[in-house]
Amino acid sequence: MASAKHENPSFILNAVKNVTIEDRPIPTLKNPSDVLIRVGVTGICGSDVHYWEHGRIADFILTAPMVLGHESAGTVVETGPACKHLHPGDRVALEPGVPCRLCPYCKAGTYNLCTDMRFAATPPYDGTLAKYYVLPEDFCVPLPPHVSNDEGALVEPLAVGVHVVRQANVQPGNTVVVFGAGPVGLLIAAVAKAHGAVKVIMVDIVQPRLEFALTYAATGVFNAMHSRDPKVNAAEIIKQFDLGFGADIAIDASGAAPSINTAIHVVRTGGTYVQAGMGADEISFPIMAMCCKEITMKGSFRYGPGDYKLAVDLLAAGSVSVKELITSRFKFEDAEKAFEEQKKGKGIKILIDGPQD
Missing domain, CATH: 3.40.50.720 (NAD(P)-binding Rossmann-like Domain)
Structure with a gap:
């Protein structure tokens, strides 16, 4: 086990229905505009359950251990020198797909169609069911004080609806x-x-x-x-x-x-x-x-420019509510039980709390 300084518990899918909670190094900021987030809560998506049960979705095949999860909200703990809008302590919804920004689709403003998308919990990219996760600043959408982390985790499926x-x-x-x-x-x-x-x-x-x-x-x-x-x-x-x-x-x-x-x-x-x-x-x-x-x-595929922001705005204004969809929650160490419950269709949206100190 790594020292407390580097502790980053992560929920890892090793093979079909073979999951472990392992310590990994805290991810580092690789670009000046990167943000390190402590994940507070993560929702389970049908795609997460599908990878857990089958090890693949279409041509995306699990070939190496991968952290699951992509519907998350958390708190900023560190920002790169080029970050202008976020600061440690800010709560954010995590938009989990980072495009290349260079292909014709990105340049046309349809980055959800990016030819080199790095999407959380889609092989080979790790997901957000961990203590810490790194994203570019512009893929972290601030949550107003009256919008909870639970609601923030549901911004991801809400953005799909948007x-x-x-x-x-x-x-x-x-x-x-x-x-x-x-x-x-x-x-x-x-x-x-x-x-x-x-x-x-x-x-x-x-x-x-x-x-x-x-x-x-x-x-x-x-x-x-x-x-x-x-x-x-x-x-x-x-x-x-x-x-x-x-x-x-x-x-x-x-x-x-x-x-x-x-x-x-x-x-x-x-x-x-x-x-x-x-x-x-x-x-x-x-x-x-x-x-x-x-x-x-x-x-319609995932979400594009402005969709995440509009999803948060709808929640903030009370135009859309997501609290009613949350049917149960689990501690991080019981994450596999959450997957089993989701598979059985026992809930609409099941949440997993982030690892505790």
Whole structure:
């Protein structure tokens, strides 16, 4: 064990379902604009659980031990000489993906599409489930005094919701149907509502999720077990919630083919469809409906410039609340239990406290 000066307990995935808590050196500031943060709390994401259970996501494969976690908030303990805005003691939300800043996508202002993104807890890059973590100053978003570290940890999935709603260009008065009432779907609904959507309908097949959604951000809910036929479900959603020619915007946060098919049928002619959930590499979907209705279709990936800041601003203003999503928390030394609980679907958002002295 290293001396107390260098103590940096880290939750490390060595192989599938093989995790250890090990001491690592405190990371150093490699660039003048870097910031050293003591991590206060980390939320568990579905991708963290997927790496823990399978050791890979698509082409990102675990080949060496990796620290998990990427939904975090903490306190600045050291800043580089070029830092201008942050100081030791400031609390921040950690934006966990640092782009190269040099590729055409970065220069075009779409750094979430960077060809050389260094994203926390995505092989080969270590994540934030440790005592200390280093980020550039401009990827640390200050938290106002009345926004807790718990809320700060949920800024990461909230920023995903912000990006999706921006991709959909939700406007005041719009009607929006969101498929998938998991954490991201719920946050998409909340952000859409904050942007002025007058109807936000959530669709899922798990009734307890829908019941929660109705108390959280949805103005209406629909259980997709109503029919196995996407056209029938779409027609029923339009009728039940008086959507006229269809929803202005449909968003899929599930990645499930039946939801995607239903979404394309539920959106109105000239409407917008955004794919936020990830599922199978290839599916069949109603291309004729897409063409004949001239639907605008977009993908959505992580978050880009301004999304993290807007997420914090929405929390600070009370326009969106995330406290209701927090269902349980664990001590750092019990982090594996948190993963097991998340895998069993026992909570919406589970938090892990940072290592204590």
